[in-house]
Amino acid sequence: MKQLCVWFFLLTLSMQAQFHISGTVRASATNMPLGYATITSAQGNHSVTDVDGRFDLVTKTPLTNLKISYLGYYTTSVTLTPETSYYTIYLDPKQSQSNAVLLAQTNPEIAIIQQTIANKPHNNPQKKLSSFEFTSYNKLIVSAPADSISSKIDSIFVDRAYGKKFSKLDSTNYKIKEMVSEHHLFQTEKVSRYQFANHTLKETILGTKMAGFKQPIYEILAFNLQSFSIYDSSYELFETKYNSPIADNAFKDYTYKILDTVAIGNRDSFMILFKNKKKSRTTGLEGVLYIDTKSFAITKAIMRIKGVIDISGTHEFDYIASEDLWFPIQKSFRIVKGQNDDDIKILGGTIQFDGDTPENFGTRKRAASDYSYLHSESSNFDITYNTPIPLKNIFIAVKLDPKALHQPEQFWEKYRKDSLDLRSQKTYLALDSIAIKKKIASRLRFGRKVINGYVPLRFLDMDLRKIVSYNNYEGFRLGFGGITNEQFSRYIQINGHVAYGTKDDTFKYNLGLATLLNRKSNSWIGIAYTDDVKEIASTVYAIEKKPFKLYDPRPINISTFYNYVGWSGSFETKLLPKTESALVVSSIEVSPLFKYLFKYNGTLYSKYTLTTAMLSMQWSPFSTYMQTPDGRIESEKRFPKFTFQFTKSLPNIAPDAFDFSKIEFKAEHEKKHLNGHKTNLLVEAGFASGAIPLTHLYNNSPNNITKKTIIQRITFASKNSFETMYFNEFFSSEYIYFQFKHSFNRVKIIPKVKPSLVLVSRMGWGDMQKPQQHIGLDYKNLTDGFFESGIELNQLFNGLGLTAFYRYGPNQLPKLEDNIAVKLSFVLKLGL
Structure with a gap:
């Protein structure tokens, strides 16, 4: 079913906010981008640049100043102005490189990672705690920044022997800009209760809302965009498992570099860059680990894959002093388009992109899909630990509470981290209206059936396998078959088929009846x-x-x-x-x-x-x-x-x-x-x-x-x-x-x-x-x-x-x- 779902919300992929600042951090001497430089605002916002030195800050309050730091370079402050939204910031190298030389000689980052690996049993909540449970609120959107999309309506010409001939007007970008100016392309919310006991983590979905769907797509609800634990030997990011940068054998795959020391939760953390040793973009993760200087626990982690699509996952932790433990409190996941001319497979489906090879990426006219993104963010709260938790049916990883589909608005107001902004509110109204107008639910139902070989004909699903086939004995086997569907009854099924062989000149048939017990x-x-x-x-x-x-x-x-x-x-x-x-x-x-x-x-x-x-x-x-x-x-x-x-x-x-x-x-x-x-x-x-x-x-x-x-x-x-x-x-x-x-x-x-x-x-x-x-x-x-x-x-x-x-x-x-x-x-x- 994932193969079908991808077309409903990943056809195209800025956080809705009032203030958006972006830019690039570069070395002044070489003009090379500085990946994973630390960005701190006067208002307390904290971020890092990506591997190409780029950064994005989205806030609900105006930003007045940014401080940029990078190991081996002088810290620089930049005053922000309302009329500028993009900044190119240059850092000057320090004249004395004695500290960098010392780091290279002593390899302290290796020692830090070794200590982090050795202390995993003491810092992993799933190892240190006998049990825990918490409530989590998740919001996922597919959207695009409207101000980045051209609203121009283009003319399309076709080649003819005598030259180019006008064909039609292309208003695709114009329509998408109009749409994303009002609402997101897709949006879903979920409230879950996570319980851990007996070495098992189970999720119970207490509430779910999916814009455009009265009946949610179960496979999307259960899909795990990123690993829950940062301490597992394999880290999963969007259906692919990678060797973790703190796995026991991590040194065979990754190199490490100290970038800085920053304060998180009133405790100092080492900021360590890790990169995959192999040059291929498909071979592994890169990112930044924030490691507590005392306990060597992970206090924050940024995991990223860069390629056909750029995928990033962020984990944030809060320090529990009574347990001397950093517990996960927030994680986010983001997909944006990368640079490549290949088709890509995500969620089992194929998405085609135009040629974006490095030599033509800068000159190709960008379409609306180039600016689209998927963003998911989860916040954990009401955390309890080391209390008895009776888990039933532990082989069920995710359970959907029957009441989850019908929660009132008071339920959502209780659990949302922030109230929905106007754009998100309009998303539910707009997509619900579109879903009715476009009959999305029935089209999704139709797609589900076809994937499994059936065409729904009101009360009967016609079996496509039974229409025509051929073999050397029967010749052409012509027939009709099917099974009654949920519109006929959810408790009784009638199935059957009839077929005729053109070569053996014989009819065959089958008739069956089944009833639901549980x-x-x-x-x-x-x-x-x-x-x-x-x-x-x-x-x-x-x-x-x-x-x-x-x-x-x-x-x-x-x-x-x-x-x-x-x-x-x-x-x-x-x-x-x-x-x-x-x-x-x-x-x-x-x-x-x-x-x-x-x-x-x-x-x-x-x-x-x-x-x-x-x-x-x-x-x-x-x-x-x-x-x-x-x-x-x-x-x-x-x-x-x-x-x-x-x-x-x-x-x-x-x-x-x-x-x-x-x-x-x-x-x-x-x-x-x-x-x-x-x-x-x-x-x-x-x-x-x-x-x-x-x-x-x-x-x-x-x-x-x-x-x-x-x-x-x-x-x-x-x-x-x-x-x-x-x-x-x-x-x-x-x-x-x-x-x-x-x-x-x-x-x-x-x-x-x-x-x-x-x-x-x-x-x-x-x-x-x-x-x-x-x-x-x-x-x-x-x-x-x-x-x-x-x-x-x-x-x-x-x-x-x-x-x-x-x-x-x-x-x-x-x-x-x-x-x-x-x-x-x-x-x-x-x-x-």
Whole structure:
């Protein structure tokens, strides 16, 4: 859902205030910017410059004077005037550099960081305190400073052979300026109660308001923009984890420099700049740590990433004398546009920016989106600690109180740090009006459904997967299917589909009914009747929801199916912590639609009845969950994930039934690297024992058709299949499968050709117990293993790509070309 949400409030990203001062601090001798210089106003405002020496001060009272200091330079004072809002300030280096030389020789910053790391257990509230709780008020806005946006209406011309021709007037910037002059582009408020006990931090949302939405977007509420704790070994900033500058191994990634000593909370703090050792802008954090000179605790921290977008997170602390502890009282988060010509991915979505490479950034005409920003600020109060706190359901990271959506204005007046200014008040009125006029809620609902493969048709969500598909047995499969939605009932669901195969000239159908048992745990019980076909020896996990694809290439080449007709009963729940579970009991008549006989106890079966009980479970131990009035959702998907499935036949219930059992296992892991690369690991295994027909064993996911030449075998590549393994080449009653994928950043060859290189390696082993039971298909055994490796060049042109795989090892074929598979790939970017 994050993929959809990003388009509602990050389409474009100055604090609303009465007074705004900005500028740059530079060295007078070299004109180089001085990053992280200290800015202090006569009124007590305190800030630092960013890595490029820039600063912004936004206040509600006029500023009269600024004092700027930087280690090794003379402190300078600047008198401010009402008619000037931007200042370039130059600092003169001190003539005597003896102090700087001494610092370089003794490396005191290293000693300070070492002491900070050593004292983390004594300074970390989550280690020192047995428990604590506090209330937090958060406000998030997306806005832009109206006075920075041009209100000019431009003429747009198109190139013609005889010159340029007028096309239309572009009033985009004018409209945005008018809009942000009145209100923000997006705004949300939240009041939460945080509780910590038994090494667990839990958030309960007491109140929430989201401009334009009566029903808030849950994923936004649960999204963690920045780490709560500055002491964790990894610091998270906008969905990416970085090695912390005070991690135990921080010295391998960061360099440090003392900038100054400043007073925070009537105690002195070292002001230490940290920078990542690697030059790449994508490799890590930079910023400033304020460290108490006595306890070596963090008293303030500024964490920043500079690149395609500039992201900064600030943490502020207050000193609790009775506990000799600095406790977090405020944090802020900010995103502004950086300098780059690449697309960027945030919240799982893609945002496109114009070319802003260093050589043309200064000359390109700036659009309204260049000035936009996102700003979030949280304040903590009503802090108590070391008192008993009974926490329930500790695996739920965020809980939304049912009353949170309907809090009166008195509630907000009680918890807001400051009353809403006129611009913020207008934001709620304006966006609520726009949301009604533009039907934002219904469009968001529509988007949610489409992402999951459905189109809402009043009371029914039409299943897009059921409309049309193709395989070698049915030909074109045309159909209609869907499930009733919440407008029909929140407690009863009716689902089904009907399909017709143009090649086999047969109708298939399914009809099911389910009722809600418990909304809190998303528990449903249902029954269904089905007459349909399925690929032989394929593994389908009952708990996994099939992802929506506009096309699914692998089934196109499948020819061997079986027909199954019968009843099934199901029970689905999320009752167990961090799991989704399903129990399915079914009795079906199976008819193989290919030449096959199953031999059991001296009898040959051309069709048979299977009565089974199946337990399927997916466990996501590292994901975070949110409890909402509409049920439990996985608010933050994290890896690894584990899926288990156990099937046991019930031979005494139906005649001619077989006694068997099956167990399957899958583990998935995904790691996103700081340089933009991504590594995926997949492990699957299955084991079947007893009297089990070939239709319900394992085919090891082949995806290569039996044709003589490489060109004839060109089809579309699948995601996790063996691309060089031929259909029906191997079958197993027990198997194990490994897949490794590593994706690199897209490489620009020419403007419209930017392929993404992926390295892939797959291997698998298997065995077939009692092969004499299966008559009709010739197949091989995987005892010696199957190996293939290849490369994918995805998105070469308009989503189309090319892949090539090579088969090697014990099951390599005699002819070289038979071991090579060249496939097409297609990556569809919906911008979601």
